[in-house]
Amino acid sequence: MTDAALYQSILASLPEIVVVTGACILLILGQIVPKGPGHFLVWASAATVLVAALATLLLAGEVRPAHSGMFIVDRFAVFFKMVFYLSTILTFLLSRKYAEIEGIALSEYYVLLLFALSGMMIMASATDLLSVYVGLELMSLSTYVLTGFLRQQRRSNEASLKYVILGGVSTGIFLYGVSLVYGLTGTTQLDGMAAAVTGDPLDPGLLLAVVFIVAGLVFKVGAVPFHMWVPDVYEGAPTTITAFMSVAPKAAGFAVILRVFLNPLVAASDAWIIVAVIAVVTMALGSFVALVQDNFKRLLAYSSIAHAGFAMFGVVAGGADGIASVMLYLLIYTFMNLGIFGTVIMMRNGDFSGEVIEEYAGFAKSHPGLALLMLLYLFSLAGIPPTAGFFAKFYVLVALIERGFVILAVIAVLLSAVAAYFYIRIVMVIYMREPERAFEPALTPSVRATLALTAAGTIGIGLFPAWFLRLAQSSVFGG
Amino acid sequence: MAFPLLSLIVFMPAAGAAVLMFLRSDDAVRWTALGVTVLDLALCIAMLAGFDTTTHEMQFTETRPWVPALGITYALGIDGISALFVFLTALLGWICVLASWVAIDRKVKEFMVSLLAMQALMLGVFCALDLFLFYVFWEAMLIPMYVIIGVWGGDGRVYAAFKFFLYTLAGSLLFLIGVIVLYFHGGETFDILALTAQDLPFRVQSWLFFAFLIAFAVKVPMVPVHTWLPDAHVQAPTAGSIILAGVLLKMGAYGFLRFSLPMLPEASLYYSTLMLSLSALAIVYGGLLALGQDDLKKLVAYSSISHMGFVTLGIFTLNLRGLEGGILQMFNHGVTTGALFLFVGLIYERTHTRSIADYGGLMKAAPVYTAFLALFTLSSMALPGTNSFVGELLVLSGAFAANLAVGAAAVLGALLGAAYLLGMYRKVALGPASVGARFKIRDVNAREMVAILPLAAFVLWVGLYPKPFLDIIDASAKHLLAQVHGRGDGP
Numbered sequence: 016m017t018d019a020a021l022y023q024s025i026l027a028s029l030p031e032i033v034v035v036t037g038a039c040i041l042l043i044l045g046q047i048v049p050k051g052p053g054h055f056l057v058w059a060s061a062a063t064v065l066v067a068a069l070a071t072l073l074l075a076g077e078v079r080p081a082h083s084g085m086f087i088v089d090r091f092a093v094f095f096k097m098v099f100y101l102s103t104i105l106t107f108l109l110s111r112k113y114a115e116i117e118g119i120a121l122s123e124y125y126v127l128l129l130f131a132l133s134g135m136m137i138m139a140s141a142t143d144l145l146s147v148y149v150g151l152e153l154m155s156l157s158t159y160v161l162t163g164f165l166r167q168q169r170r171s172n173e174a175s176l177k178y179v180i181l182g183g184v185s186t187g188i189f190l191y192g193v194s195l196v197y198g199l200t201g202t203t204q205l206d207g208m209a210a211a212v213t214g215d216p217l218d219p220g221l222l223l224a225v226v227f228i229v230a231g232l233v234f235k236v237g238a239v240p241f242h243m244w245v246p247d248v249y250e251g252a253p254t255t256i257t258a259f260m261s262v263a264p265k266a267a268g269f270a271v272i273l274r275v276f277l278n279p280l281v282a283a284s285d286a287w288i289i290v291a292v293i294a295v296v297t298m299a300l301g302s303f304v305a306l307v308q309d310n311f312k313r314l315l316a317y318s319s320i321a322h323a324g325f326a327m328f329g330v331v332a333g334g335a336d337g338i339a340s341v342m343l344y345l346l347i348y349t350f351m352n353l354g355i356f357g358t359v360i361m362m363r364n365g366d367f368s369g370e371v372i373e374e375y376a377g378f379a380k381s382h383p384g385l386a387l388l389m390l391l392y393l394f395s396l397a398g399i400p401p402t403a404g405f406f407a408k409f410y411v412l413v414a415l416i417e418r419g420f421v422i423l424a425v426i427a428v429l430l431s432a433v434a435a436y437f438y439i440r441i442v443m444v445i446y447m448r449e450p451e452r453a454f455e456p457a458l459t460p461s462v463r464a465t466l467a468l469t470a471a472g473t474i475g476i477g478l479f480p481a482w483f484l485r486l487a488q489s490s491v492f493g494g
Numbered sequence: 495m496a497f498p499l500l501s502l503i504v505f506m507p508a509a510g511a512a513v514l515m516f517l518r519s520d521d522a523v524r525w526t527a528l529g530v531t532v533l534d535l536a537l538c539i540a541m542l543a544g545f546d547t548t549t550h551e552m553q554f555t556e557t558r559p560w561v562p563a564l565g566i567t568y569a570l571g572i573d574g575i576s577a578l579f580v581f582l583t584a585l586l587g588w589i590c591v592l593a594s595w596v597a598i599d600r601k602v603k604e605f606m607v608s609l610l611a612m613q614a615l616m617l618g619v620f621c622a623l624d625l626f627l628f629y630v631f632w633e634a635m636l637i638p639m640y641v642i643i644g645v646w647g648g649d650g651r652v653y654a655a656f657k658f659f660l661y662t663l664a665g666s667l668l669f670l671i672g673v674i675v676l677y678f679h680g681g682e683t684f685d686i687l688a689l690t691a692q693d694l695p696f697r698v699q700s701w702l703f704f705a706f707l708i709a710f711a712v713k714v715p716m717v718p719v720h721t722w723l724p725d726a727h728v729q730a731p732t733a734g735s736i737i738l739a740g741v742l743l744k745m746g747a748y749g750f751l752r753f754s755l756p757m758l759p760e761a762s763l764y765y766s767t768l769m770l771s772l773s774a775l776a777i778v779y780g781g782l783l784a785l786g787q788d789d790l791k792k793l794v795a796y797s798s799i800s801h802m803g804f805v806t807l808g809i810f811t812l813n814l815r816g817l818e819g820g821i822l823q824m825f826n827h828g829v830t831t832g833a834l835f836l837f838v839g840l841i842y843e844r845t846h847t848r849s850i851a852d853y854g855g856l857m858k859a860a861p862v863y864t865a866f867l868a869l870f871t872l873s874s875m876a877l878p879g880t881n882s883f884v885g886e887l888l889v890l891s892g893a894f895a896a897n898l899a900v901g902a903a904a905v906l907g908a909l910l911g912a913a914y915l916l917g918m919y920r921k922v923a924l925g926p927a928s929v930g931a932r933f934k935i936r937d938v939n940a941r942e943m944v945a946i947l948p949l950a951a952f953v954l955w956v957g958l959y960p961k962p963f964l965d966i967i968d969a970s971a972k973h974l975l976a977q978v979h980g981r982g983d984g985p
Contacts, residue, residue, distance in 0.1 A: 399633055399637060413564065424674070425671055431667065432667055435660070440656075443644060446641060447645055447651065485563055
């Protein structure tokens with residue numbers, strides 16, 4: 016590698032370097048600085064993310080291939096990185112008080128989040144199956160540990176163990192698929208693979224390889240049939256980590272899926288049938304099983320499965336609009352889902368776990384403002400206008416119908432009508448029951464800021480979607 | 495661009511709702527809500543004063559880009575069909591506030607905010623000239639209405655609220671798919687007027703017709719998707735019932751007028767017999783159900799199904815008398831049934847029972863109340879001299895011209911209407927004064943009178959001199975029929 020190429024590569028991956036370096040420094044500082052002013056870690060971590068975001072924006076002007084074709088900075092990657100930064104910063108803000116209450120305010124907590132962030136960033140920029148793998152592992156390993164961070168609780172340990180084992184198997188399957196691809200085509204580059212996959216007639220070995228790779232990625236977004244870990248892990252993990260996992264790693268998984276499968280060559284094949292089946296089954300399972308959940312976190316876990324299914328419909332649609340619709344969906348989902356998780360996290364105070372839906376009975380009576388926010392997030396998740404959740408779904412449907420998949424669109428809306436039921440059931444509990452207890456939400460300034468930001472996003476994108484739509488459309492690669 | 499009168503009308507209640515959130519005392523909330531709704535009505539009257547009845551063109555139009563990438567614009571405008579309903583919505587708006595003055599005694603602020611939000615969205619539905627904008631208003635109504643029924647309703651409110659929400663949502667989502675299909679078939683635009691000018695193949699029209707039918711039929715509601723209505727009406731607070739009966743039900747019929755007929759003319763003609771039969775079924779079936787009710791609110795609710803049957807019947811006769819009668823009947827039903835729900839609410843506030851069997855001889859205890867009740871009851875059964883007579887007569891004469899059997903069924907329904915309404919009035923107002931002994935009934939007070947009088951005035955005005963109202967409708971109705979037959983009759 017020449018000096019100029021090396022310089023270009025370092026420049027292109029500067030944001031990742033910033034995050035990893037920052038994480039390492041904080042890891043050391045966390046041990047040196049005496050416990051006590053633990054808050055400085057939050058701000059230092061947030062500052063690291065902001066610097067990385069700044070670097071990303073400065074580099075966003077042009078497409079920069081780097082690291083010998085393993086890595087690329089394009090608008091597509093930048094868009095996803097922005098989603099990651101947003102969700103990470105909001106997670107930091109939500110974590111401050113929560114981590115104190117749960118007694119997990121350790122420096123490792125923030126450092127691991129930063130490592131997970133860097134993994135996701137690599138995934139968004141990866142153009143080679145191996146760099147995908149590096150990012151995937153970096154992200155997964157960090158989240159495994161974070162899931163088990165409530166060391167005193169069996170539930171958390173169990174979730175972590177389940178996640179490690181299932182995650183390990185799925186990564187193994189993914190890696191096996193990669194090795195098959197390399198054996199059959201002699202390359203691990205996405206472009207090379209795409210060219211081989213669409214070669215006619217399709218090599219059965221290659222088909223198997225693709226299925227393995229899909230399986231590994233589908234696991235990360237929590238789609239059927241690799242969704243079994245989601246409810247247990249979401250329920251067991253610290254709620255802040257659940258919030259984080261429900262948006263960021265899912266978006267990262269989708270980033271890779273889009274890159275691999277919406278390569279124009281692959282999109283021309285019949286791969287969409289597989290994805291369509293996955294989308295329908297995922298959404299159906301998430302929507303129907305969520306109907307009977309009593310635990311808020313478990314319900315949101317199934318809801319996130321259902322949303323993954325809906326976003327998957329955008330992948331089915333393909334084309335520029337299909338890709339843009341998935342991206343916009345993930346961005347909007349970040350706002351509304353972190354919003355609703357923010358309210359759940361805020362409720363965790365004293366003895367009150369805030370995890371049982373029935374315990375929210377009559378919340379609107381004592382806290383009308385917060386209840387209104389919950390109503391906003393829940394209706395947005397249900398996809399009712401004028402919230403952003405509606406526009407997200409609307410655009411996916413537009414992309415689907417543009418490609419002639421009207422039947423799929425009908426299935427999607429009918430399933431989202433089912434899903435609407437469990438969201439409005441929570442609204443019912445909040446508004447239409449008499450309170451049985453006094454509520455003391457841990458409403459710190461940072462939680463307030465998170466709620467304000469997510470609410471602004473949820474209602475703002477709903478009312479003025481034009482700018483965000485253009486952003487997503489212009490960030491589609493090759494389109 | 496001219497003065498944005500329609501935007502002002504639509505968003506003033508919304509702005510009022512925002513202001514209410516910062517008020518503390520319940521009385522301030524009530525008076526502010528009343529002030530906003532009255533002001534809105536004044537603007538609507540100003541709008542009608544400047545309304546040109548000689549043209550079918552859209553008036554007071556406003557257009558701004560909203561989401562250019564998808565061809566979505568923020569476009570408002572009204573023609574003769576929507577003008578009447580914008581006015582009706584504003585008319586009922588402040589009456590709803592008055593009807594809730596003492597009936598709503600907890601969470602007054604939240605209630606008024608929901609009420610005003612509801613009004614803004616309903617006005618938006620009637621003014622929207624962009625299909626996406628229309629859909630946003632249409633669907634967003636679910637949120638405040640769900641809350642109004644679910645929080646301030648009766649004992650079975652939660653069930654009723656869920657049923658209302660899910661029925662309407664399922665219907666509207668298929669409508670959404672239809673809208674997007676229409677978007678791609680109609681040249682990637684959501685502009686309602688541009689879509690109206692499209693000539694779609696019959697197969698597409700048929701599919702869209704049924705996609706739209708499901709959404710609109712749920713809202714109207716037409717048999718057999720009417721089952722949410724009795725629950726929602728019975729459980730909703732008085733103001734909620736007035737909104738539901740007065741305005742919400744009109745939206746389904748408005749959808750037929752604004753979308754199904756002009757955009758899908760061939761399909762509308764082709765399926766008109768089906769629609770006429772469904773309407774006749776609703777008229778008779780709703781009437782029969784009303785005949786068997788003991789609950790006052792349920793009776794009025796089922797009578798709504800029957801009366802809305804007349805509306806859809808008139809629309810799908812696809813001749814001028816039927817169509818104008820249908821549109822006028824929409825307005826009439828809003829006034830009359832809104833008033834009847836108001837009356838049920840008034841008496842319920844005093845006695846806390848809605849069972850007809852508990853009443854009797856109310857005339858002695860509350861003479862003014864029963865006198866006005868008689869007026870609205872007679873109006874509901876379409877006695878000559880009242881508003882519904884004009885509407886029903888037009889509808890029936892249109893129906894007989896279109897289909898003899900359906901016309902006959904509709905007459906049967908009108909007879910049923912006389913039977914259950916007179917029966918109800920006899921049991922409640924006349925007979926031995928069983929109630930006087932058990933309840934202390936006070937007659938209507940000044941506040942209630944203010945709410946009742948305008949409605950009574952419209953009953954008589956439309957009944958005795960309907961010309962101004964028909965004039966508003968006329969040009970647009972003629973144009974609509976020309977659209978349907980002009981293209982629909984061709985090969």
